[in-house]
Amino acid sequence: xxxxxxxxxxxxxxxxxxxxxxxxxxxxxxxxxxxxxxxxxxxxxxxxxxxxxxxxxxxxxxxxxxxxxxxxxxxxxxxxxxxxxxxxxxxxxxxxxxxxxxxxxxxxxxxxxxxxxxxxxxxxxxxxxxxxxxxxxxxxxxxxxxxxxxxxxxxxxxxxxxxxxxxxxxxxxxxxxxxxxxxxxxxxxxxxxxxxxxxxxxxxxxxxxxxxxxxxxxxxxxxxxxxxxxxxxxxxxxxxxxxxxxxxxxxxxxxxxxxxxxxxxxxxxxxxxxxxxxxxxxxxxxxxxxxxxxxxxxxxxxxxxxxxxxxxxxxxxxxxxxxxxxxxxxxxxxxxxxxxxxxxxxxxxxxxxxxxxxxxxxxxxxxxxxxxxxxxxxxxxxxxxxxxxxxxxxxxxxxxxxxxxxxxxxxxxxxxxxxxxxxxxxxxxxxxxxxxx
Amino acid sequence: xxxxxxxxxxxxxxxxxxxxxxxxxxxxxxxxxxxxxxxxxxxxxxxxxxxxxxxxxxxxxxxxxxxxxxxxxxxxxxxxxxxxxxxxxxxxxxxxxxxxxxxxxxxxxxxxxxxxxxxxxxxxxxxxxxxxxxxxxxxxxxxxxxxxxxxxxxxxxxxxxxxxxxxxxxxxxxxxxxxxxxxxxxxxxxxxxxxxxxxxxxxxxxxxxxxxxxxxxxxxxxxxxxxxxxxxxxxxxxxxxxxxxxxxxxxxxxxxxxxxxxxxxxxxxxxxxxxxxxxxxxx
Numbered sequence: 056x057x058x059x060x061x062x063x064x065x066x067x068x069x070x071x072x073x074x075x076x077x078x079x080x081x082x083x084x085x086x087x088x089x090x091x092x093x094x095x096x097x098x099x100x101x102x103x104x105x106x107x108x109x110x111x112x113x114x115x116x117x118x119x120x121x122x123x124x125x126x127x128x129x130x131x132x133x134x135x136x137x138x139x140x141x142x143x144x145x146x147x148x149x150x151x152x153x154x155x156x157x158x159x160x161x162x163x164x165x166x167x168x169x170x171x172x173x174x175x176x177x178x179x180x181x182x183x184x185x186x187x188x189x190x191x192x193x194x195x196x197x198x199x200x201x202x203x204x205x206x207x208x209x210x211x212x213x214x215x216x217x218x219x220x221x222x223x224x225x226x227x228x229x230x231x232x233x234x235x236x237x238x239x240x241x242x243x244x245x246x247x248x249x250x251x252x253x254x255x256x257x258x259x260x261x262x263x264x265x266x267x268x269x270x271x272x273x274x275x276x277x278x279x280x281x282x283x284x285x286x287x288x289x290x291x292x293x294x295x296x297x298x299x300x301x302x303x304x305x306x307x308x309x310x311x312x313x314x315x316x317x318x319x320x321x322x323x324x325x326x327x328x329x330x331x332x333x334x335x336x337x338x339x340x341x342x343x344x345x346x347x348x349x350x351x352x353x354x355x356x357x358x359x360x361x362x363x364x365x366x367x368x369x370x371x372x373x374x375x376x377x378x379x380x381x382x383x384x385x386x387x388x389x390x391x392x393x394x395x396x397x398x399x400x401x402x403x404x405x406x407x408x409x410x411x412x413x414x415x416x417x418x419x420x421x422x423x424x425x426x427x428x429x430x431x432x433x434x435x436x437x438x439x440x441x442x443x444x445x446x447x448x449x450x451x452x453x454x455x456x457x458x459x460x461x462x463x464x465x466x467x468x469x470x471x472x473x474x475x476x477x478x479x480x481x482x483x484x485x486x487x488x489x490x491x492x
Numbered sequence: 493x494x495x496x497x498x499x500x501x502x503x504x505x506x507x508x509x510x511x512x513x514x515x516x517x518x519x520x521x522x523x524x525x526x527x528x529x530x531x532x533x534x535x536x537x538x539x540x541x542x543x544x545x546x547x548x549x550x551x552x553x554x555x556x557x558x559x560x561x562x563x564x565x566x567x568x569x570x571x572x573x574x575x576x577x578x579x580x581x582x583x584x585x586x587x588x589x590x591x592x593x594x595x596x597x598x599x600x601x602x603x604x605x606x607x608x609x610x611x612x613x614x615x616x617x618x619x620x621x622x623x624x625x626x627x628x629x630x631x632x633x634x635x636x637x638x639x640x641x642x643x644x645x646x647x648x649x650x651x652x653x654x655x656x657x658x659x660x661x662x663x664x665x666x667x668x669x670x671x672x673x674x675x676x677x678x679x680x681x682x683x684x685x686x687x688x689x690x691x692x693x694x695x696x697x698x699x700x701x702x703x704x705x706x707x708x709x710x711x712x713x714x715x716x717x718x719x720x721x722x723x724x725x726x727x728x729x730x731x732x733x734x735x736x737x738x739x740x741x742x743x744x745x746x747x748x749x750x751x752x753x754x755x756x757x758x759x760x761x762x763x764x765x766x767x768x769x770x771x772x773x774x775x
Contacts (some may be wrong), residue, residue, distance in 0.1 A: 132625045184677045185596035189604065192589035192648050199645020200611055202626070203619030210622075272518065275511055289758060290519045293526060296757035298706040300724050301746040304731060305529040308542040308739055316528055316543035356521070364764060406609065410650070413613045419709065424728075447617050448709075458621055469614045476613055 070159035071152050080155025084162060088172040093151045100144045111137045118213070119225045127226035128215070135205045139197060204469075211462035217455040233463035246435030246446075247464070253347070254442040258416040261354040266408060268355055269362025270400060274392065276363075277370045288367070295360040303424040306353050310339040310425075341430050343439035350440060354421055358411065362404075369403045370396070405483045413472050419444045443468050533743035542739060554744035564745055566719055567726040570636070571749075574722060575704040577640040582647050582700040583693060589648070590655025591681060595667065605653075612649040620713050627714055634720045642710055643703050651696055658692040659685065691763035698756055705753060723749045 074080030078094030081087075115134025119125025180187075214229045236243050276287055294302065309316045318336045326333055339349045373396065381391050401408070422428055422445040428438030436453055437446040443464060450461035527544060534550045558564045592598075593605055623642065624633075632638035666688075667680045675683070686693070704711070708724035715721045723745065730742040757764075 128621065128625050129629065132622055132629065135622075136626075180677070185592040185598040185601070188588040188592035188596075191585045192652060195585060195641065195645045196611065196648055199642050200614070200616060200649075203616040203622050204614055206622035207616070207619045210619075272514075275514055278511060280508065281511060281515070287515050287519065289761065290522055292757060292761065292764075293522055293754070296754045297526065297750045298702065298724070298753060300706055300708055300728075301529070301750055302525070304728070304742065305525060305542075305746070308731075308737075309525055309528060311542060314541045314543075316525070316541075319541055320543040356525075406653075410612075417613075417615045417617075419617060420706075444615055444617055447615070451617070451620060462619075465615055465617070465619075472613045473610055477610065480609070 066163055067156050067159045070155040074152040074155040077148060077151045080152065081158070084155060084158045086158065086172075086175060088175060089154070093147070096144075096147055100140075103140065107133075108137050108140070118227060119221075122225055123222050125225065126222040127213075127219075128221045131209055131213070131226070132206060135202060135209060138205065139202060143197075207462045207465050209462075210458055211466050213459050215458040215462075216460065217457070220456070229459070233459045234467075236460065237463055237467070243435055243460070246433055246437050249433045250435075250437050250441055250443055250446050253440065254416060254444075257347070257351070257442055258412055258418075261351045261358070261418075262408075262411045262415045264351065264355040265358035266362050266411060268359040270366050270397075272359065273363050273366035273370055274396065277367060291363055292360050294357050295364075299357055299420060300424060302357065303353065303421050306349075307340075307425050310349050312336070312338055312340050315339070340426055343430060346426050346430060346440050350421060350425055353425065354415065354418070357421070358415075362408075362411070365404055365407055366400050369400050373399050406480070409476055409479055413476055416442070416468075416472055417444045418442070419448060423448065529743050530747055532740055533747050535740050554740045555748075558741060558744050558748075562726075562741075563718060564723075564726065564748075567721055567723045568748070570715075570720060571704055571722040571724075574636050574640055574643070575701045577636065578643040578647075578704055579697050579700040581640070582644045582651065583696050585644065586648060586651045586655050586696060586700075587686075587689075587693065589652045591659055591685065593652065593656040594659035595664075595685075605656075608649040608652055617709070620709070623710070624713055632714075634715055634717050636720075639704075639710060639714050642714075643700075643707070647700055647703055651699065655692060655696060658689060662688050694760050694763045698753075698760055701756070702753055705749060 070080040070083050072080075073083050074093075077097040078090040078092075081090035081093055111130070111133040114125070114130040115137065118127040118130050211233055212228055212230060213226045214232070215226045218224065219226050237247050238244060272291060275281070276284055276291075281287075308314075310318075312318060317339065322334050322336065337345050339345050377395055378391055381395060386394065419442075422440060422442050426438075426440060428441035428445050428449065431439050433439055433441075435446075436449050436455070436457070438449075441449065447461045447464055447468075450457040450464070524544065528542060531544060531546075531548070532542060533554055534552070535548055536551045536553055593601060627633045627638055630638065662685060666684055670680050670684050704722060705724065708722070708728055711722045711725045712728075715725065727742055727745045727749070730738040730745070
């Protein structure tokens with residue numbers, strides 16, 4: 056028995072060790088088809104390395120030595136792609152070793168070593184089906200999301216700015232200097248702190264207001280006696296249905312200080328209807344405080360329909376008996392709302408609500424299209440109403456681009472946003488419930 | 493006794509009064525700015541005031557100018573092509589992934605789901621340059637397939653989650669019994685699950701279709717030539733110069749761009765509530 060075990064283990068180890076050169080382990084297991092597939096992937100990879108890979112890694116490390124001939128940014132991007140290819144190859148390589156060991160074990164247990172190529176294919180189809188289904192999503196995300204994130208990460212450690220624009224100048228690795236500038240250089244630090252502060256206020260206030268208005272509207276429309284539910288629901292969907300860039304640019308005109316509807320129509324109407332108060336013309340686009348107020352109002356307008364729809368669905372799924380029982384116990388409307396409705400809504404929609412906050416944290420469109428981050432500026436290239444993401448945009452496309460700095464800011468934002476959301480998800484036990492996951 | 497009745501009637505009256513007052517005021521707040529935009533599209537020449545004025549002179553001049561003196565129709569066509577491409581491929585990819593996450597238990601599933609939820613929070617804006625360089629390397633500037641790929645990727649994480657949530661609400665007994673009857677993976681997916689998921693598929697298609705209409709940042713970077721830009725980028729050009737804002741022209745272009753989406757929205761409205769509710773929530 057122990058002898059057998061020893062032999063088994065030896066065979067498994069042998070299959071694994073042989074697999075260090077992909078395919079050999081599979082040949083050892085007498086699975087030529089698999090062996091050929093793994094081996095050809097390996098050969099392709101080696102060819103890729105020799106023709107493109109090695110030089111691109113070298114270029115990535117130096118980021119170029121001769122201006123004009125070498126374009127540092129191209130090197131950075133090509134190097135990042137090469138790192139992704141390397142990563143994919145590594146995954147295949149590990150899979151190949153796992154596969155060889157696993158097959159060796161199975162065959163030894165079965166005592167047979169025969170398995171035709173067709174059964175292997177069938178097996179892959181049967182057991183690997185969920186992987187086959189998810190692979191396209193992963194591959195697209197690898198190039199559309201992971202690739203830019205990596206490039207950003209790398210750029211944060213370079214001096215890529217308007218003094219170093221390829222191809223006329225080279226970019227160099229500068230380690231943590233961008234992060235040091237953000238923390239220790241007073242000009243950048245004060246900009247960063249003031250922009251971060253407004254970003255937080257913006258994300259929290261705007262998201263909370265749109266959530267409150269969404270829930271409130273859903274609860275009000277959902278009352279039994281309300282007539283014309285369909286009509287109101289249709290209207291409340293409009294802000295979502297019209298593409299946001301259109302409404303934001305329209306609002307930008309509507310809030311215009313001298314020719315916008317709010318100042319020349321709405322405020323005069325309110326003054327007319329309520330003669331005992333007098334509201335002056337409000338400098339919506341020229342005073343930072345009022346621009347911020349307008350931005351928050353507009354975002355509430357834009358964002359509440361989504362919450363409204365979701366909460367309407369939740370409300371319809373709460374069993375009526377719950378309310379009947381509460382009524383019997385003498386609970387009033389407010390008590391029923393806070394003790395039944397609200398907990399139900401919040402329990403059911405936590406992940407969606409959190410994405411509202413992170414979405415607004417990175418809500419570039421409204422800040423940029425409404426007033427381009429203005430009026431005025433707070434130094435470091437940021438306007439008074441710029442949030443981090445629109446500041447990054449300005450650092451990237453302005454008259455004096457600062458790509459390295461922009462990337463460093465992005466890295467910091469990402470750490471904040473992902474860290475906070477993970478903590479909230481953990482606290483809300485989002486990942487624990489089997490239903491959810 | 494009578495007093496109690498009276499106070500109850502009064503209470504009922506006030507609760508109804510405030511409810512309808514709220515609904516009417518909110519409706520006005522929604523319709524008012526939209527109406528201003530619609531109306532300004534029919535106003536002649538340069539607008540002095542961007543406000544509601546029902547006595548104004550109505551004209552179709554802006555639309556004529558839009559069609560014959562700008563590249564608007566070209567931009568519209570570009571946007572339709574990009575939106576359709578994004579829609580088709582994104583729905584396929586998202587449906588496949590969402591189905592796998594909902595119906596199969598496999599190694600890496602849980603971490604995959606967490607990854608999908610987290611990854612969408614990382615802003616990729618600073619990497620616009622990276623996309624631009626990548627597009628240059630691939631000779632993909634101004635080509636639609638590249639930007640379509642980016643839109644697809646941007647929509648995958650969130651929509652996969654919502655799709656998975658919707659599949660979760662379709663009873664498992666259905667596919668279990670089909671499996672016992674000997675149905676394979678594909679038959680269960682195509683003949684049993686997908687027909688039941690039609691409402692959500694419609695919603696997903698609409699969202700994917702909407703994205704290129706709403707985005708202007710990627711399009712601005714990656715579509716350089718005036719003949720290959722999308723509506724959002726084109727329209728922004730009308731009002732970007734503060735000295736010479738063609739507000740009326742912008743409004744005319746806007747309502748034409750918004751129209752197909754708004755119509756689709758209301759056709760699919762019912763699907764919307766059911767799709768989002770089950771997809772976006774735990775219950």
